[in-house]
Amino acid sequence: MALAVIFYGVVEYYVNVAILIALIAIELAALLNCLGQRADAFPVVGSLSKNAWTGILLASVLVTAGCWFFTQDNISIFAFAAITAAAVYMLDVRPALRDASSGSGGW
Numbered sequence: 001m002a003l004a005v006i007f008y009g010v011v012e013y014y015v016n017v018a019i020l021i022a023l024i025a026i027e028l029a030a031l032l033n034c035l036g037q038r039a040d041a042f043p044v045v046g047s048l049s050k051n052a053w054t055g056i057l058l059a060s061v062l063v064t065a066g067c068w069f070f071t072q073d074n075i076s077i078f079a080f081a082a083i084t085a086a087a088v089y090m091l092d093v094r095p096a097l098r099d100a101s102s103g104s105g106g107w
Helices: 002-036 050-071 077-102
Strands: none
Touching (some): 002 077
């Protein structure tokens, strides 16, 4: 019985580490994409400014990384809020910026 508890703890730890690494990778990809965009394209698509998105995405990376450094084994609700911000950028703002810069959108 004790071995099952130890095994469960080890598996839970590695699953949490894998999830945190994936979350940080997605947030870093969103941040790097935001930094590579032109600042004048953000108002064209009706979004926040480039500085605002950069701040939000940088904060999301720091919050998720802080979740790992301070708790070591748990994913906090703040990490889920941070990945939500990165997901909004990647799924809503990024495609609009891509359409606006290529000229294929209805802007």
